[in-house]
Amino acid sequence: MKIHLHFVALFALAAALPAWAHVHQHGVARLDVALEGQTLTLQLNIPMDSLLGYERRPRTVAEREAAAAVLAGLDPGSALWQPNPEAQCGLVKTTLVAPLLQSPAQPGVKDAEHADLDGSWEFRCAQADQLSSIELGLFDAFKRLQRLQVQVAGPKGQIKRELKRPNKLLNLTR
């Protein structure tokens, strides 16, 4: 498991974020897609509610197991993201930050009312100029997720898209 490696960074991040940074809309996730050279980076911000159905620490064994399964499904997460095969993209790095699941409760400190997971997936695409779409597994994996707000930054400029369940094809061309 890679998760414990991110512990230190998590603490720093959780402490640095003001309360307003956690405000989000349940059922809505944000995805930033960036293509630079051969490097395709996907950055996801998703409410814990969309992943687990709640935004507090898991309380029971069953909840802890379900939460661990969610994290395991996101890391490495190759099934979640399928760039069109012509681009020949391979996943090289996954980073997940979910303070609620990865850091212990701090005595005397109340958890925020909302909680997110931030995930980052980095691909290397041998034929990056062939990249035209990404098939997303998010709506299949997370039934509570309704909408995905997408920003794409690449050689063709910036594109904004909104995908609604059950549409899972993110078109990267205009």
Ligand SMILES: [Zn+2]
């Ligand atoms: Zn929330």
